[in-house]
Amino acid sequence: MSTRTLISPATLARPRGRAVYWTVFTGVVLLFALAFLFPVYWMVTGAAKSPDEVARTPPTLIPQHWHTAGYTDAWDLMQLPQHLWNTVVQAAGAWACQLVFCTAAAYALSKLRPAFGKVILGGILATLMVPAQALVVPKYLTVADLPLIHTSLLDDPLAIWLPAVANAFNLYLLKRFFDQLPRDVLEAAEIDGAGKLRILWSVVLPMSRPVLGVVSIFALVAVWQDFLWPLMVFSDTDKQPISVALVQLSQNIQLTVLIAAMVIAGVPMVALFLVFQRHIIAGISAGSTKG
Numbered sequence: 001m002s003t004r005t006l007i008s009p010a011t012l013a014r015p016r017g018r019a020v021y022w023t024v025f026t027g028v029v030l031l032f033a034l035a036f037l038f039p040v041y042w043m044v045t046g047a048a049k050s051p052d053e054v055a056r057t058p059p060t061l062i063p064q065h066w067h068t069a070g071y072t073d074a075w076d077l078m079q080l081p082q083h084l085w086n087t088v089v090q091a092a093g094a095w096a097c098q099l100v101f102c103t104a105a106a107y108a109l110s111k112l113r114p115a116f117g118k119v120i121l122g123g124i125l126a127t128l129m130v131p132a133q134a135l136v137v138p139k140y141l142t143v144a145d146l147p148l149i150h151t152s153l154l155d156d157p158l159a160i161w162l163p164a165v166a167n168a169f170n171l172y173l174l175k176r177f178f179d180q181l182p183r184d185v186l187e188a189a190e191i192d193g194a195g196k197l198r199i200l201w202s203v204v205l206p207m208s209r210p211v212l213g214v215v216s217i218f219a220l221v222a223v224w225q226d227f228l229w230p231l232m233v234f235s236d237t238d239k240q241p242i243s244v245a246l247v248q249l250s251q252n253i254q255l256t257v258l259i260a261a262m263v264i265a266g267v268p269m270v271a272l273f274l275v276f277q278r279h280i281i282a283g284i285s286a287g288s289t290k291g
Contacts, residue, residue: 047260070260087241091223094164106174159233177211
C-alpha cells in the first residue's frame with residue numbers, strides 16, 4: 001500500500017529532486033537546532049565573559065577573554081552545593097512517592113478492575129482540566145495544617161513529596177501502558193500461583209521499565225524546575241531548592257555570577273536526559289503500540 005508524501009518517490013529518484021530535498025531538510029534541522037541550542041550557548045559563554053563584556057552593546061558572540069571565576073564565585077557565594085542537595089532530596093522523595101503510589105493506583109485501575117473504576121479514573125483525569133494555579137491555595141492550607149493530625153509541613157520536604165503523588169498525567173500514562181501488556185503472560189503467572197502483588201512485582205514492573213523511565217524523568221524535572229510551590233512552603237533560606245535560591249540570592253550578585261549559577265543548576269537535568277534519552281524515547285513510543 002503506497003504512502004502519500006509531499007514529494008513523490010519518482011521526484012526523489014531524480015538527482016535534482018534529491019538535492020532539493022536534502023537541502024531543505026538540512027536547512028530546517030539546522031534552524032531548529034540553532035533555535036534550541038543558541039540560548040544555551042549564550043548562557044554558557046555569558047558566564048565566561050567579564051561583567052563589562054556581558055553588558056556591552058552590541059554583544060559579542062565569543063568571549064574576548066575567557067573567565068572561569070564566574071563559576072567558582074557562583075559555587076561559593078550562592079551556596080550552590082547546599083541548595084543543589086536540597087533539590088536532590090526533594091526531587092528524589094517526590095519521584096519515589098510518585099512512582100510507588102501512581103504505579104499501584106494504575107495497576108489497580110488497569111488489572112484489578114475495582115468497582116466504579118471508570119468513574120474514579122474519570123474524576124482523576126478531570127483534575128487535568130483544573131489550572132495548577134487554582135490548586136495552590138488549597139494545597140498550601142492543607143500542608144500548613146494537615147487534616148486530622150494538625151501538623152504543619154512547611155519547611156519540610158514532605159510538603160513537596162506528598163502533593164507530587166497526585167499526578168493524574170503520569171497515572172494515566174502508566175495505566176495505558178498496563179492496559180497493553182499481554183494478558184497471556186499475566187494469566188500464566190496467576191496459574192502458577194502468583195498473587196496480585198507478586199504479579200505486579202515480578203511480571204508487570206520488569207515489563208514496564210520504559211514507561212517507568214519516562215514517568216521518572218517527568219517527576220524529577222517537574223520538581224527540579226518548579227518555583228512557585230517551593231517558594232511558598234520554604235521560608236527558611238537554608239532549605240530552599242536551587243530554583244528558589246537563585247532568585248532569593250541574586251541581590252547584589254554580578255550578572256556573570258548569576259548566569260554561571262543558572263548553568264550549574266541546569267547541568268544535572270541535561271546530564272540526566274543525555275544518559276536516559278533512549279529509555280525516554282522508548283517509553284514514549286511504547287504506549288502507542290500494542291503487544
